[in-house]
Amino acid sequence: MLEFLIPNNIVCHAVEAMLFASIACSVLGVIITHLNISSIGFTMTHAAFAGAAVGIFFGLDGTIAAILASLTIAAILGPLSEKARMSTDTILGVLFGMMMAIAIFFIAYMQYLGAGFNASALLFGNVTSLYREEIYALAVISVAAVLFVLIFFKEITAIIFDRRIAEAAGIRVRPIYYALLFMIAISVSLSLNIIGGLLLYVWLVTPAAIAYQFCTTVRGLFLSAPLVAGSVSVAGAWIGFQYSLPVGPLTAVAFSALFLMAVMISPKRRVPTGT
Amino acid sequence: MVGGTIDLAGIYTAYEGSDRPVLKNVSTSIASGEFVVVGGPNGAGKTTFLESINGMLPITHGQARVCGLDVTSHGYAVRRRVGYVIQNFAFDPLAPFTVRHVVMMGRYGLLGYGKQPGEDDRQAVDEAIHLLGIEDLEERPIGKLSGGQQQKVLIAQNLAKNPDILLLDEPFSNLDLCTRDFISEVLTGIADAGCTVVMVSHAFDALPTREIRILVMNDGHLSLDTCCPADEVEERVRTHSGGPHA
Numbered sequence: 001m002l003e004f005l006i007p008n009n010i011v012c013h014a015v016e017a018m019l020f021a022s023i024a025c026s027v028l029g030v031i032i033t034h035l036n037i038s039s040i041g042f043t044m045t046h047a048a049f050a051g052a053a054v055g056i057f058f059g060l061d062g063t064i065a066a067i068l069a070s071l072t073i074a075a076i077l078g079p080l081s082e083k084a085r086m087s088t089d090t091i092l093g094v095l096f097g098m099m100m101a102i103a104i105f106f107i108a109y110m111q112y113l114g115a116g117f118n119a120s121a122l123l124f125g126n127v128t129s130l131y132r133e134e135i136y137a138l139a140v141i142s143v144a145a146v147l148f149v150l151i152f153f154k155e156i157t158a159i160i161f162d163r164r165i166a167e168a169a170g171i172r173v174r175p176i177y178y179a180l181l182f183m184i185a186i187s188v189s190l191s192l193n194i195i196g197g198l199l200l201y202v203w204l205v206t207p208a209a210i211a212y213q214f215c216t217t218v219r220g221l222f223l224s225a226p227l228v229a230g231s232v233s234v235a236g237a238w239i240g241f242q243y244s245l246p247v248g249p250l251t252a253v254a255f256s257a258l259f260l261m262a263v264m265i266s267p268k269r270r271v272p273t274g275t
Numbered sequence: 276m277v278g279g280t281i282d283l284a285g286i287y288t289a290y291e292g293s294d295r296p297v298l299k300n301v302s303t304s305i306a307s308g309e310f311v312v313v314g315g316p317n318g319a320g321k322t323t324f325l326e327s328i329n330g331m332l333p334i335t336h337g338q339a340r341v342c343g344l345d346v347t348s349h350g351y352a353v354r355r356r357v358g359y360v361i362q363n364f365a366f367d368p369l370a371p372f373t374v375r376h377v378v379m380m381g382r383y384g385l386l387g388y389g390k391q392p393g394e395d396d397r398q399a400v401d402e403a404i405h406l407l408g409i410e411d412l413e414e415r416p417i418g419k420l421s422g423g424q425q426q427k428v429l430i431a432q433n434l435a436k437n438p439d440i441l442l443l444d445e446p447f448s449n450l451d452l453c454t455r456d457f458i459s460e461v462l463t464g465i466a467d468a469g470c471t472v473v474m475v476s477h478a479f480d481a482l483p484t485r486e487i488r489i490l491v492m493n494d495g496h497l498s499l500d501t502c503c504p505a506d507e508v509e510e511r512v513r514t515h516s517g518g519p520h521a
Contacts, residue, residue: 034370151389158380161372162364165429167331169436170355170384216416217371268369 001139011241013135014127014194018233018251020138021191024145025203026229028184030221031149033208034160039092040077041184041204046099047073048189049197052122053106062122063134066192070185073099078178103197125196125248127237134193141187148183149222152176157218199252203229206255213266232258279342279356279439279471281305281328286337288320288327296335297323299495307439310466310485311473314512315492321475322362324492325442328473329357342439355384358433362444362475366425368418374428375413378403381435396435403435406461422449430458440471447478455481479509491515 006012032041048066055065073095080091107122120126149156155176158166167173188200195203207229208221215221236251263269281304288298297320305311313321326332328341330350339346341353358381366372381403382396392400404410407427412420417428426449433441443462447455455478463483466472476482482505489511491499499515 154380154383154386154391155388157372157376158383161370161377161380162366164331164361165364165380165432166383168329168354168359168361169381169432170351172351212369212371215371217373218376221371 001135008241010128011238013130013132014237014241014247015234016135017127017130017138017194018237018247019230020135020142021187021194022203022207022229022233023142023226024138024183024187025191025200026207026225027142027145027149027222028180028187029204029206029208029229030211030225031156031160031180032184032204033212035163038205039089039096040181041188042201043077043092043096043099044070044073044181044184045188045192045197045200045204046096046103048185048192048200049122050099050103050106051189052192052197053103053110056122057106057110063137063189063193066189067186069099070189071182074178074181074185078181121193121196123196123198124246125192125194125199127194127240127247130194134190137190138194141183141190145183145187146226148179152179153222160218194248195252196248199248202252202255203233206259207232210255210259210262213262213268216268228258229255280307280340281440281471281473282338282340283328284338286327286339287335288323288332289335290332297495298327300337301327301495301497302337303490303497303500305471305473305488307471308466308469309471309488310462310483311471311488311490312479312482312508312512313473313475313490313492314477314479314508314516315498316516319492319516320495321492322444323495324490325359325444325473325475328440329354329359329442331359351384355436356439358436358438358441360426360429360433360441360443360446362448364425364429366418368416370416370418372417373414374409374417374420375400375404377417377428378431378435381432385436399435399437403431406434406464407431408457423451423454426450427454427458430461434465438470440473441465443472443474443476445475445477447476447481452481459483479505479512482508 001016003012006015032038048070051069052062052066056062155171158171159173159176163173191200207225210228211221211224215224232254233251236254237247240247240250283301283303286298286301287296289296313324315321323332327334330346330353334347342356344353346353378400379392382392407430409427417425446458459481462472484505486502487505487508488502489508490497491512503511
């Protein structure tokens with residue numbers, strides 16, 4: 001898609017993949033951070049990670065297996081997070097530990113068997129060997145994430161303001177919430193190969209957290225988060241290739257540094273001076 | 276505003292994941308335009324009572340009809356006609372929501388998916404903001420307001436949807452005495468205009484000077500259902516707040 005700008009095919013595919021993954025994750029990330037369900041996003045990224053490891057072990061497509069695993073977790077987490085009287089945090093902690101254990105078990109076992117499996121791609125991402133279909137799938141999910149926000153903008157803003165107040169206002173909170181979990185599941189599964197299971201969480205939370213330091217409107221948040229995520233991801237991919245550095249970890253570090261700077265210079269955190 | 280009716284017939288309400296009902300066999304009928312105060316000790320089921328009326332909590336037995344609609348099968352439709360001012364709200368001081376935006380959210384349930392607020396919605400929001408006297412706060416972030424100002428904003432949000440019934444959970448809890456009187460006047464005005472008002476409260480010094488219907492709850496049961504002048508409400512509630520058979 002961007003071949004007219006970047007003649008090198010590998011770099012071009014990497015930039016496209018990073019761009020689409022960052023748009024999808026950051027747009028959904030704005031909702032995730034405001035609903036205080038970061039731990040749900042965290043658990044789902046690790047479910048995708050575990051699903052991919054299990055799928056590869058059984059000779060299945062890693063991405064399809066990741067989607068199935070994260071959708072299963074989404075189906076469990078939806079009803080679970082609505083039961084206010086249950087300690088969701090504890091159960092998320094258990095699920096997260098279980099997903100991580102499954103992923104590590106299968107990765108270690110494949111390495112023990114000498115199955116020729118490279119675990120680092122699943123852990124930290126790999127942007128050098130992407131199929132065109134993977135990039136198209138990411139493009140579709142990033143467009144779907146943007147459309148989801150555009151169509152349900154007012155419902156989403158009410159829900160992220162206060163879920164109970166939104167429900168009391170007559171908004172159908174549950175379908176929107178379940179659609180959000182579904183979109184997160186698909187987005188993290190498709191982004192897994194590019195960003196890696198251990199770093200994906202950074203894309204879900206940090207761009208939204210950076211945008212939050214500056215934006216005073218919800219519209220501003222939904223515009224700024226993907227802009228920040230896209231710019232940093234594209235720059236990370238380009239610099240990574242130029243200097244032969246690992247793209248995913250490099251971009252994750254850049255996001256974290258930018259977040260610290262944003263907190264320091266945020267106008268929202270400035271204490272008013274004067275008497 | 277067109278007042279709405281509430282008809283509860285032997286309802287039981289339990290929280291999801293619990294088999295112990297909070298409301299037990301509650302039956303009452305509230306007519307259009309009534310001003311109802313719900314009293315009783317902490318944990319008696321007062322908030323559960325309100326959230327059973329608007330269908331936010333599931334009714335496990337019995338039947339509830341609000342504005343002529345069955346609450347169990349038409350929860351969303353009921354909530355579009357019933358305002359509910361919640362208790363225990365807390366907003367992030369950095370949250371990107373202005374007062375006007377929050378009041379407009381009261382209209383969102385009426386609009387449907389994909390539709391943006393129009394001139395009618397903006398007018399309803401203007402009127403609600405004017406009624407609560409918060410014009411000067413319109414463009415300020417809600418998280419930076421005092422508890423009392425936030426309470427006014429939430430009342431305005433619910434009035435913006437022109438409810439047939441207004442449910443309020445401890446509306447005076449964050450307010451100073453002057454603001455209590457002001458809110459009391461506002462509530463009297465909307466009740467006079469025909470809106471049914473049902474209010475959970477422990478503060479009886481700011482009730483409107485009109486006949487009040489009192490419901491006293493004890494351990495999930497209704498232990499008193501009567502009418503009296505505003506200045507007798509506190510004594511009646513105290514007398515009947517001892518236990519289910521007091």
